[in-house]
Amino acid sequence: MHEEDDPDEVSAGPTPAGEDERLVRSVLRVCDAVGTFIEYWGFKAIHGRVWALLALRAEPMAQIEIAQMLGVSRSLISGAIAELTTHGLVRAVGDHRNAPYIAVMDFxxxxxxxxxxxxxxxxxxxxxxxxxxxxxxxxxxxxxxxxxxxxxxxxxxxxxxxxxxxxxxxxxxxxxxxxxxxxxxxxxxxxxxxxxxxxxx
The missing domain is CATH 1.20.1300 (3 helical TM bundles of succinate and fumarate reductases)
Structure with missing residues (x-):
C-alpha cells in the first residue's frame, strides 16, 4: 500500500517555526520525487519520501516529526521506518523508544x-x-x-x-x-x- 492509499493520511502540517516555508515546500517536492523514483527499486513511495527527508535534514528527526512534515499518519511512518531500518537505509540515534532517526547515505x-x-x-x-x-x-x-x-x-x-x-x-x-x-x-x-x-x- 502506498501512502496515498493510507486512510489515516493527513495534510502536511504547518511549517515549523523559524523555517522558510518555500524551502520546506521545495524539500517536500524532492521527497515526492525520490518516492516516485524509488518505487522502481521495489520499495513503496513512502520509503523514498522518508529516506529523502532524513537525508536532507541537518539533524535527526523523530517519527512524529516525520509524520507531521510529510502529512501522513504516525502508523505509516512507523512501518516505513521499520522496513528502512531492516534494509539498512536509516538508523536510530540512541536506543530509547522515541529515538530520532537519520538516513544512511551509503545506500x-x-x-x-x-x-x-x-x-x-x-x-x-x-x-x-x-x-x-x-x-x-x-x-x-x-x-x-x-x-x-x-x-x-x-x-x-x-x-x-x-x-x-x-x-x-x-x-x-x-x-x-x-x-x-x-x-x-x-x-x-x-x-x-x-x-x-x-x-x-
Whole structure:
C-alpha cells in the first residue's frame, strides 16, 4: 500500500517555526520525487519520501516529526521506518523508544541486492530462453528440417543478453577497484555487438 492509499493520511502540517516555508515546500517536492523514483527499486513511495527527508535534514528527526512534515499518519511512518531500518537505509540515534532517526547515505548495497535478486533473474530467464531457441534451431538444421528463424540474430540477441549480465555484474560490484576498466571492456563489446546487429537487419 502506498501512502496515498493510507486512510489515516493527513495534510502536511504547518511549517515549523523559524523555517522558510518555500524551502520546506521545495524539500517536500524532492521527497515526492525520490518516492516516485524509488518505487522502481521495489520499495513503496513512502520509503523514498522518508529516506529523502532524513537525508536532507541537518539533524535527526523523530517519527512524529516525520509524520507531521510529510502529512501522513504516525502508523505509516512507523512501518516505513521499520522496513528502512531492516534494509539498512536509516538508523536510530540512541536506543530509547522515541529515538530520532537519520538516513544512511551509503545506500548502494541495498540497490545492489535488488539488482541481484530481480534484474539478474530477468536477464537470466531471457538468456536461457534464447539459448534454448538457438539449440532448437541448430538441431532442426542438423536434422534437415527447414528453419524459418534467423539463427544468427538469435545468437546476437543471446550475446547482447550476456553482455547485459556482464554490465549488471559490474554495477553490483561497483566498489571494486577495476570497475572503470571493466566498463571500458563492456562498452567495447557492446559497440561490436550493436554493429553486428545492424548488419543483420
Amino acid at each position: 548502494w548495497p541495498t540497490i545492489a541486492d535488488v539488482l541481484r535478486s530481480r534484474e539478474w533473474m530477468l536477464l537470466e530467464q531471457a538468456r536461457l530462453a534464447l539459448e534454448a531457441a538457438v539449440q532448437a534451431a541448430e538441431r532442426s538444421a542438423e536434422a534437415g528440417t527447414p528453419v524459418r528463424f534467423d539463427v544468427g540474430r538469435m545468437q546476437i540477441l543471446l550475446a547482447l543478453t550476456e553482455l547485459g549480465q556482464t554490465l549488471l555484474r559490474t554495477l553490483i560490484s561497483a566498489r571494486a577497484p577495476r570497475v572503470p576498466e571493466r566498463l571500458g571492456g563492456w562498452l567495447r563489446g557492446a559497440t561490436g555487438l550493436v554493429r553486428k546487429l545492424r548488419r543483420a537487419v
